[in-house]
Amino acid sequence: MPNIQVTDLSGKVSTLKAKSGETLMEALRDNGYSDIEAVCGGVCSCSTCHVYLEGDWFSKLGERSEDENQLVTSTDHFKPNSRLSCQVTVSDDMEGMVVTIAHQTY
Numbered sequence: 450m451p452n453i454q455v456t457d458l459s460g461k462v463s464t465l466k467a468k469s470g471e472t473l474m475e476a477l478r479d480n481g482y483s484d485i486e487a488v489c490g491g492v493c494s495c496s497t498c499h500v501y502l503e504g505d506w507f508s509k510l511g512e513r514s515e516d517e518n519q520l521v522t523s524t525d526h527f528k529p530n531s532r533l534s535c536q537v538t539v540s541d542d543m544e545g546m547v548v549t550i551a552h553q554t555y
């Protein structure tokens with residue numbers, strides 16, 4: 450159960466206790482982070498689970514899939530460290546990961 454530091458859209462920083470094996474989107478959505486809309490439910494077709502992985506966490510997690518890349522790079526708020534959180538599976542080695550929720554666009 451890694452502790453993940455999350456900054457929401459209001460700038461509030463909090464600690465999310467995520468479960469290994471769930472997606473980062475599920476962890477955020479199911480723990481009250483209402484900035485994450487997750488309209489498509491996690492099938493990589495809406496981009497309303499957009500987050501930024503801070504520091505070296507983006508490179509630690511490896512490349513986006515082609516589908517995720519296509520979707521997230523087309524959002525208004527895309528940055529090089531953007532990920533769709535439904536495409537990130539939580540694991541114990543994510544202890545201390547730092548995530549910022551992005552403005553969600555369709």
Ligand code: FES
Nearest residue numbers: 489491495496535
């Ligand atoms: S929840 Fe729709 S793309 Fe992630």
